[in-house]
C-alpha cells in the first residue's frame with residue numbers, strides 16, 4: 001500500500017514510517033514540522049535506505065491537503081498529526097480545537113473526494129476520562145478532562161458517525177496508553193521542544209545532565225508506592241500495533257473498530273525512575289512536589305481485544321523502554337540537529 005502518514009516526522013509517526021517501509025509499504029509523509037525538525041527525514045532515509053516523499057503542509061489548509069491526494073496515489077491514511085500537550089490545551093483551547101479538528105476534517109474530506117477509505121486514527125487512553133475502574137476496556141464510556149482530550153473524544157465521534165453513514169469506510173481508532181522508548185539504533189526518539197511535559201523524556205534529560213532533578217508530582221496517591229501509575233508502552237510495540245491495525249481493517253468487513261494499544265502492565269513513577277537509573281548507570285535525583293492538576297492516580301490498558309483481534313501484543317518491558325530511551329538520549333543529548341548533518 002501507499003500510506004499517507006500525517007505527522008510522520010513526529011515521535012510515534014517516525015517509528016511507524018520505518019515499520020511500514022520494512023513491511024513493504026510505500027510512505028508519503030505530510031507534516032508541518034511545527035513540533036518536529038526536518039533533520040529527522042535524513043535519519044529515516046539512512047535507517048530504511050529507502051526514499052520517502054515528504055510534504056511540508058499545514059493540514060488545516062483544505063486545498064493544500066487535497067493537493068497531496070491529487071498528486072499521490074494514496075491507499076490508506078494513518079493520522080498522527082495534532083497538538084498533544086495537555087497543559088497547553090487548557091491555556092489555549094481554541095488553538096487545540098481548531099488545529100486538531102480542522103486537520104481531521106481536511107484529511108477526511110480529501111479522502112472522501114479521492115475515494116480513499118482506510119483511516120487509522122491516533123486516539124488516546126485519555127478518552128476514558130475519570131472512570132473509577134482502573135483497567136480500561138474499549139466498551140467504557142468516553143469523556144475528557146481537558147481540551148486536548150476532548151479533541152480526541154470529538155474526532156472519535158466524527159469517525160463513528162462517518163462509519164454509520166457509509167459502511168465502505170475502514171476506520172481503526174487506536175487508543176494509546178503512555179508511549180515511551182526509542183528506535184533500537186538510538187538514531188530517532190522523542191525530542192520534545194522546551195521543557196518536557198511527560199515523565200520519560202524528563203527523566204532522560206535529568207540523567208543526561210540537561211536538567212537538575214525530576215519533580216515527582218505527588219506521592220500520596222492510592223497506589224503501592226504513592227506515586228502515579230501508568231501503562232508505558234514501547235514506541236516500537238506501538239508502531240507495530242499500527243501495522244497490525246492497518247492490515248486488519250483492510251481485510252475486515254467492519255467500517256470501524258476500536259483497540260487499546262497498551263502493555264497491560266502498570267509502573268509507578270518511582271519504578272520508572274529506578275529502571276532508568278539502572279539502564280543509564282546514572283543517578284536520577286528527584287524531589288516530591290504536590291500532585292499535578294488533572295492527573296489520575298492510576299490506570300492501565302486491558303489490551304486483550306487488540307491481542308486477540310490483531311494478533312499483536314506489546315513485548316518490551318519497562319527496562320527495555322528505559323534502555324532504548326537512554327541510547328537515544330545519550331547519543332543525542334540535545335535531540336535532533338537544527339540543521340542537517
Ligand code: UFG
Pocket residue numbers: 084086124125126176177178197198199200202214215216217218227228229230269292295
Ligand atoms: N510525572 C511526574 N513528573 C513529571 C512528569 C510526569 O511525576 O515531570 C508523573 C505524572 O504525575 C504521572 C506519570 O508521571 O503520574 C505520567 O505522566 P506523563 O505526563 O508522562 O503522562 P500522562 O499519563 O499524564 O499523560 C499521557 C499523555 C497524554 C495522554 C495520556 C493518555 O501525555 O497526552 O497519557 O493516557 F492523554
